[in-house]
Amino acid sequence: NTTLKGQAALVTGSSSGIGAAIARKLAQCGASVCVNFYSGPDRANDVVRSIVAEGGQAFAVRANVADESEVRQLFEQCAARFGRLDIVVANAGIQRDAALADMTLDQWRTVIDVNLTGYFLAAREAVRYFSRQRVDPSVSRAAGKLIFISSVHELIPWAGHANYAASKGGIMQLTKSIAQEVAPQRIRVNAIAPGAIKTHINRSAWEQQDAADRLLQLIPYNRIGEPDDVAEAAAWLASDAADYVVGTTLFVDGGMALY
Numbered sequence: 089n090t091t092l093k094g095q096a097a098l099v100t101g102s103s104s105g106i107g108a109a110i111a112r113k114l115a116q117c118g119a120s121v122c123v124n125f126y127s128g129p130d131r132a133n134d135v136v137r138s139i140v141a142e143g144g145q146a147f148a149v150r151a152n153v154a155d156e157s158e159v160r161q162l163f164e165q166c167a168a169r170f171g172r173l174d175i176v177v178a179n180a181g182i183q184r185d186a187a188l189a190d191m192t193l194d195q196w197r198t199v200i201d202v203n204l205t206g207y208f209l210a211a212r213e214a215v216r217y218f219s220r221q222r223v224d225p226s227v228s229r230a231a232g233k234l235i236f237i238s239s240v241h242e243l244i245p246w247a248g249h250a251n252y253a254a255s256k257g258g259i260m261q262l263t264k265s266i267a268q269e270v271a272p273q274r275i276r277v278n279a280i281a282p283g284a285i286k287t288h289i290n291r292s293a294w295e296q297q298d299a300a301d302r303l304l305q306l307i308p309y310n311r312i313g314e315p316d317d318v319a320e321a322a323a324w325l326a327s328d329a330a331d332y333v334v335g336t337t338l339f340v341d342g343g344m345a346l347y
């Protein structure tokens with residue numbers, strides 16, 4: 089039962105790719121959705137429009153997830169608009185790929201700032217809101233649900249992407265430690281580790297047939313994932329159907345991490 093009726097959700101970096109699919113899916117399940125974007129307000133407004141066209145509720149807010157005060161304002165705007173907050177999906181992430189010997193400190197720091205510090209900042213605001221919210225079983229059995237979008241590279245190495253893999257490895261422990269800490273407040277924290285999903289971030293790996301064929305050799309299920317594959321998992325984790333699921337990482341990867 090993935091109904092999210094009466095709930096309010098915030099999805100970071102949801103003007104494109106996996107975040108946009110999650111925003112749409114949560115709205116289809118009945119949640120009101122705050123679509124966070126950093127650049128490209130047009131794409132964020134397209135996501136809002138598509139949700140509203142399907143009868144859902146959404147609005148867009150610009151914020152840099154790596155900036156403490158912008159994250160605070162993002163949460164304030166979201167809670168003010170909807171009067172509550174039930175679901176937070178930390179999704180905004182970037183890559184700045186380089187071989188180690190060539191990796192600049194800026195490439196290292198930018199990835200850690202957005203992918204790891206950004207998740208910490210969102211998690212902290214989320215937990216502050218959730219812990220003030222009284223559990224209303226007619227809306228949800230939990231006081232709040234926090235979902236981190238990690239990656240198969242939290243587990244499997246990725247040569248040439250050490251900054252990205254390190255940030256995702258950090259998310260793995262962030263998930264478990266926060267989950268253990270806030271579960272007594274009936275806040276559920278979980279992560280999703282997507283494998284290769286067709287989005288802008290990894291276009292070079294699937295757009296050309298020869299690259300896609302090489303990628304498929306890494307995926308036992310023999311298909312490249314779609315943003316909706318991840319969105320379905322997020323909607324389930326956010327719902328009461330997953331009420332006893334705490335501190336886990338759900339791999340949505342066609343078996344990629346099994347190698």
Ligand code: NAD
Pocket residue numbers: 100101102103104105106107124125126127151152153154179180181182202237238239240281282283284285286287288289290
């Ligand atoms: P994407 O580039 O479409 O989405 C990333 C989003 O984050 C973009 O909308 C971007 O504008 C936003 N963003 C970037 N920096 C930001 C900032 N400082 N503040 C706010 N927003 C910011 O790529 P995607 O594939 O949809 O990636 C979403 C998440 O999924 C990322 O965390 C990524 O690491 C993870 N992921 C993707 C794949 C894949 O194969 N596509 C696999 C595993 C994990």
